[in-house]
Amino acid sequence: MSGFGRTGENGIDGVLVLAKPAGPTSHDMVGLVRRLSGTRRVGHGGTLDPFASGVLPIFLGLGTRVVEYHMADDKAYRATVCFGARSATDDRDGELVPGEGLAPTREAVAEALAAFRGAIEQRPPAFSALKVGGRRAYQLARQGQPLELAPRSVKIHRLELVAWDGSDPDRPTAELEVECGAGTYIRSLARDLGDRFGCGAYLGALTRTRSGPFRLEAAHDLEALRNAAAAGPAALAGLMLPVDVGLDSIPVATLSDEELLAAGRGQQVKPAERPHAEQGATVRLVDSRQTLVGIGSWRAGRIVPEKMFVVPGSAARDVGSAVAEAAGRSGEPRLQYARAGIPHQVVAGVDELRSEMGRLYVAVGVFDGLHRGHLYLLRELRHAAARANARPAVITFDAHPEEVVLGLAPALLCDPDERLVRLAAAGAEITVVQHFDHSLRTTSYQEFVARIRSRVDLAGFVMTPDAAFGYERRGTPEALTSLGKEEGFEVTLVHSLLLDGEQIRSSEIRRRVAAGDLVGAQRMLGRPLSVRGEVEQPAATQDAVRLRFDLPVVLPPAGRYAVLVGAPWQSDAPPLRADRPAIGIVDGDVLNLEGGFRAEARERLRVVFTT
Numbered sequence: 001m002s003g004f005g006r007t008g009e010n011g012i013d014g015v016l017v018l019a020k021p022a023g024p025t026s027h028d029m030v031g032l033v034r035r036l037s038g039t040r041r042v043g044h045g046g047t048l049d050p051f052a053s054g055v056l057p058i059f060l061g062l063g064t065r066v067v068e069y070h071m072a073d074d075k076a077y078r079a080t081v082c083f084g085a086r087s088a089t090d091d092r093d094g095e096l097v098p099g100e101g102l103a104p105t106r107e108a109v110a111e112a113l114a115a116f117r118g119a120i121e122q123r124p125p126a127f128s129a130l131k132v133g134g135r136r137a138y139q140l141a142r143q144g145q146p147l148e149l150a151p152r153s154v155k156i157h158r159l160e161l162v163a164w165d166g167s168d169p170d171r172p173t174a175e176l177e178v179e180c181g182a183g184t185y186i187r188s189l190a191r192d193l194g195d196r197f198g199c200g201a202y203l204g205a206l207t208r209t210r211s212g213p214f215r216l217e218a219a220h221d222l223e224a225l226r227n228a229a230a231a232g233p234a235a236l237a238g239l240m241l242p243v244d245v246g247l248d249s250i251p252v253a254t255l256s257d258e259e260l261l262a263a264g265r266g267q268q269v270k271p272a273e274r275p276h277a278e279q280g281a282t283v284r285l286v287d288s289r290q291t292l293v294g295i296g297s298w299r300a301g302r303i304v305p306e307k308m309f310v311v312p313g314s315a316a317r318d319v320g321s322a323v324a325e326a327a328g329r330s331g332e333p334r335l336q337y338a339r340a341g342i343p344h345q346v347v348a349g350v351d352e353l354r355s356e357m358g359r360l361y362v363a364v365g366v367f368d369g370l371h372r373g374h375l376y377l378l379r380e381l382r383h384a385a386a387r388a389n390a391r392p393a394v395i396t397f398d399a400h401p402e403e404v405v406l407g408l409a410p411a412l413l414c415d416p417d418e419r420l421v422r423l424a425a426a427g428a429e430i431t432v433v434q435h436f437d438h439s440l441r442t443t444s445y446q447e448f449v450a451r452i453r454s455r456v457d458l459a460g461f462v463m464t465p466d467a468a469f470g471y472e473r474r475g476t477p478e479a480l481t482s483l484g485k486e487e488g489f490e491v492t493l494v495h496s497l498l499l500d501g502e503q504i505r506s507s508e509i510r511r512r513v514a515a516g517d518l519v520g521a522q523r524m525l526g527r528p529l530s531v532r533g534e535v536e537q538p539a540a541t542q543d544a545v546r547l548r549f550d551l552p553v554v555l556p557p558a559g560r561y562a563v564l565v566g567a568p569w570q571s572d573a574p575p576l577r578a579d580r581p582a583i584g585i586v587d588g589d590v591l592n593l594e595g596g597f598r599a600e601a602r603e604r605l606r607v608v609f610t611t
Contacts, residue, residue, distance in 0.1 A: 012037050012233065013061035014240030019219035020048055020056040022205075027557045030516065032222075033058050036229035037236055043515035045070045046182075046211055051093055054208030055216050063243045064515070065307045065502060066295070069282070070246060073212025074157065077178045079203060081190040084171040086200035090125045090187035094202070101198030106164040109174050112196055113159050116189060121151040125187050155181035156189075173204060213246035243309070244292040250284045251277035253296065253303055260287055263294060263305040266496035266503060268465040270302050294501070300476075304466050308501035344424035347432045350395065350448070353455040357430060360393040361385035361459045361492075362452070364469050366506075367396050369413035370422040372526040373497040373504035378426040381462045384492040390459035393430040394423055400436075411552040413506055413525070415532045418569035445475025449483060460490035499524055509554075516557045518611045529554065530608040532568045533591060535599045544594040547605065556609065558587050564608040565593060584609065 020029055026047045034042040043064045045057035054077070059067050083103045087094035104112070156178065163175035174193075178186060187203045194201025209216045220228075220239050228235040253275035255263060263269050263285060275283050277298040285294040285303065294308040347353060353360075363381045367374050378392070385392040396419070400410060414422065423431050434440065440448075448470055452458050461480055469475045481491045496503045504524045512521040513529060522528050531554070533547030563584040582595030584607055591607065599605065 012039050012237050012240060013063055014237070014243060015063050015214075015245055016058040016060060016225075016240055017214045017219045018056045018058050018225065019216060019221045020053055021222065022051050022053045025050050026056060027516065027559075029056055030058065033060065033225070036225060038233075041512075041515075041517050041520050043067050043511075043517070045073075045214075046075070048208060049091065049093075049206070051091060052206040052208065054206075055211045055214050055219055056208075057211055057214045060240070062309055064512075064517070065309070066243055066247065068511070069250065069295070070212050072182045073246070074179065074181055074210075075184070075208060075212075076210035077176075077180075077186055078162075078207045078209055079176045079178055079186050079190065080205040081174045081176060081193055081201050082171065082204040083173070083194060083197070083201045084199050085202060086191070086194065087202035090185075090191045091203040092205070096202070097200070099194065099198070099200030101200075103170055103172050103199045104197045106161070106166065106172075106174070108197070109164075109193070110161045112193065113161060113176075115196075116192070117156050117159050119153060119155050122154045122185060122188050122192070123151045124185055125191070152183070154184040156184060157181070177209075179210075244284070247284055247292075250282055250295075251275050251298075252290075253277070253283040253285050253298065254290070255285055255287060255293070255303070257288070259303075260285075260293060263296065263303060264308050264498070264501065266305060266465070266498050268302040268304050274301075275303075299466075300478075305496075306503050306505075308498060308503075344428065345430045346420060347430060349434050350432055350451050350455065353432065353452065355456060357391070357456055359388070359390040359457040359459050360430065360452075361388055361390040361462065362393050362395055363462045364395045365467065366400055367394065367419060367423065368400060368410070369506040369509055369525060370419060370426070371413070371504055371506065371509060371524055372499070373524075375426055375526060376497040377462060377464065377494055378423070378428065380492065380494045382427045384460065384462050388459040388490070390457075391429045392427055393432065394428040395432040395434055396423070397434050397436040410507070411510060411554040412531075413509060413554055414530070415551070415553075415569065418530075418532070421569050442471050445470025445479065446483065448475070449480070449487075453487065453489075458489045460484065460492060462492045462494055464494055464496050466496065513554045513556050516559075518556060518561075518609055522611055528608050528610060529556070530606055531555065531591070532604060532606050535601055535603045535605065544592055545599045545605075547591045547593065547607070549589070549591075552589075555586050555589065555591060560585050562610045563593070564610060565595070566606050566608075568604045568606045582607075 016033060018029060018033070020026070026044050030042050030044050034040070037060060039060045041061055041064045043059050045059060045067050048054065048056055057070065082092070083099075085096045085098050087096055158177065158179035160177045161174055162177050164172065166172045178184075178189070186206055190201050190203040207216070225236075225239070228239050253271060254273050255269065255271060259269045259271055275298055277283050279298065279300070281298050283296055283298050283303065284292060285296050285305065285308075287293050292309060294305055296303045296305045296307075298304075345357070361381060361384050363377060365374075365377075378394070381392045381394075398416075420431060420433075449458070461484075463477045463480065465477060467477065477491055477493055484490055498504070502508065509521050509524045512518075512524070518529060531549070533549050533553070536546045536548035561584045563582050565580040565582050580595065582593045585592040585594065593599075593605075593607065
C-alpha cells in the first residue's frame with residue numbers, strides 16, 4: 001500500500017517481524033530497533049520473557065498506532081516442559097525445588113493434555129506483570145509477598161505432545177506445540193501439568209512460532225537486521241511489512257475525499273457508503289483506492305475518527321499539527337501561574353452548586369491528563385462562556401469511571417491536586433469534583449442535567465463528538481442538543497484535536513509512556529511526564545531515595561532517566577517548577593532517585609522526566 005513501510009521524516013513506518021533470541025528483554029529489542037532505524041516511535045506487540053525466543057512483532061512510526069489491534073491476536077508456541085521439580089517463577093529462571101511424586105510417562109502426559117484443551121480456567125504466575133493494587137505481581141513476589149492470583153478464562157485451541165526425552169526417568173521433558181488465545185501463560189500450563197501428576201514441572205524453554213499473522217519462518221534475525229541497517233535506510237525499510245498487515249478482520253469503511261477531509265479534522269462523518277459493521281465496532285477507514293487512512297468506530301450511523309494516518313493534499317498540516325501546535329504551543333510555561341484576577345472555586349459535587357455562582361457554561365469529563373486535547377477543549381469552553389455571558393465551569397470526578405465500571409482505574413497522568421491547579425490555570429472559574437459511584441453511573445443524563453439546572457443558570461455544554469455522560473453514555477451531543485432546545489441551554493460541539501492525524505487521548509499517552517516513547521508522550525501532553533510520590537525510605541547512603549505511590553501512576557519502562565525533582569502541586573497554590581536534577585531509576589512500579597540530595601521519610605516530591 002502506498003505511504004507505509006517506508007522511510008519518513010522521523011524514521012521508518014511499518015512492521016518488523018523480529019526473531020528474538022533468548023537472553024535480551026523485549027524492551028532491549030525495541031531499543032535496538034530504535035537505534036538502528038533512527039525511528040523515535042517504536043513498540044512491540046506482546047512481551048516475550050528474556051529466556052524465551054521467537055516471533056516479536058516490532059511496530060515502527062505509524063505502525064505504533066495499530067499495536068492495540070494486535071494485542072488480542074492468537075499465539076503459537078513450542079514449549080519444553082521439565083517434570084520432577086517446581087520453580088518459584090514457573091520457569092527455569094526460578095529456584096528449583098524437587099517434586100515429591102513420581103514423574104509421568106509419555107503416554108500419561110499425552111492423555112492428560114486433553115484436560116487443558118479448549119476454554120479453561122488458568123491461574124497466572126505469581127511472577128507476572130499483572131497489577132495488584134497498583135503494583136506488579138512480580139514486585140510483591142520478589143519482596144516475599146507472592147499473591148495467589150485469581151484464575152481467569154483462557155482458550156487453548158491446540159495442544160500436542162511432539163517430542164519426549166525420558167533418558168532421565170526422574171526428570172523427563174516433554175516438547176509441546178501450543179496454539180492459544182491472548183493472555184494464556186505457557187508457564188502456568190507447565191506448572192499445572194506438573195501439579196496434575198504431583199511431581200512438579202516448570203517451563204524449560206519457549207519459542208513463539210506465531211503471533212497473529214506474523215510467523216517465525218518469515219521473521220528476521222538480528223544479523224539480518226544489523227546488515228540491513230548498515231546498508232542504509234532503503235534496505236532496512238525493505239524488511240518492513242505494511243502497517244495494515246493482519247487487520248483484515250476489522251470491517252472496512254470507504255470514505256470519499258470530502259469525507260476523508262472531514263475525518264482528518266476530527267469530525268464525525270455520515271458516509272455515503274455504509275460499512276458492514278455492528279454498532280460500536282472498530283472500522284478501518286480507507287480511501288477510494290482502498291488505502292488505509294485511519295481507524296475509527298461506527299456509532300449511530302456515523303464514523304467517529306480515532307486515528308488518522310493520512311489526509312489528502314496539504315490538509316495534513318491544517319487538520320493535524322498546525323491546530324495542535326496552536327492549542328498548546330507554549331506547553332508547560334502557560335501553566336506556571338494562575339490567571340490573575342479570576343477566582344477559582346472548587347465545589348464538592350453538583351448538589352453544592354449555588355445560584356449566586358451565576359450563569360455557567362459547562363464541560364464534563366474526567367480530564368485525567370490535562371493534555372493538549374483537554375487544553376484545546378477548555379480554550380473553547382472559555383470562548384463559548386464569553387459569548388453566552390457565562391462563567392466557564394468544569395465537572396470532573398473524584399474517581400475514574402473505569403474504577404467503578406471495570407474495577408480497575410487506569411494509571412494517573414497527573415495527581416488530583418495537579419488536576420485542580422491545571423484546570424484553574426486553563427481558565428476554569430469553577431471546578432465541580434463529583435463523587436462517582438454506582439448510583440451516579442446509573443443516573444440518566446436528563447436527571448443529571450436537571451440537578452445542575454435546579455441549582456444554577458445553565459447556559460450550555462461544550463462537548464467533543466465522541467463525548468457522552470449519563471447512564472449507558474446516552475447523553476451524547478445529539479441528545480443534549482435536543483434536550484437543550486426544550487429546556488433553554490445550548491451545546492457547543494468542539495472537534496477532537498488531532499496531532500499528526502491522531503486523536504489525542506490519555507490512553508494513547510499511557511501507551512507511549514509504557515513503550516518508552518517519552519518524546520511522543522510529551523508532544524501529546526504538552527509538557528514532560530511527571531509523577532508525585534512519597535519518600536518511602538531514604539537510602540542508607542543518603543544519596544538516593546525510594547518513592548511510593550498512593551495511587552497508580554504512569555511510569556516508563558525499566559531503566560535510568562534524567563529527571564528534575566521539586567515540590568508537589570498544591571490545589572491552593574500556583575504551580576511550582578521542579579528544578580533539582582537527579583537520576584530516576586524505574587523498576588516496574590518502583591521509582592528510586594539518585595542525585596546527592598537528602599529527603600525525609602514521608603516527604604512528598606514531584607518528579608519530572610526530561611527528554
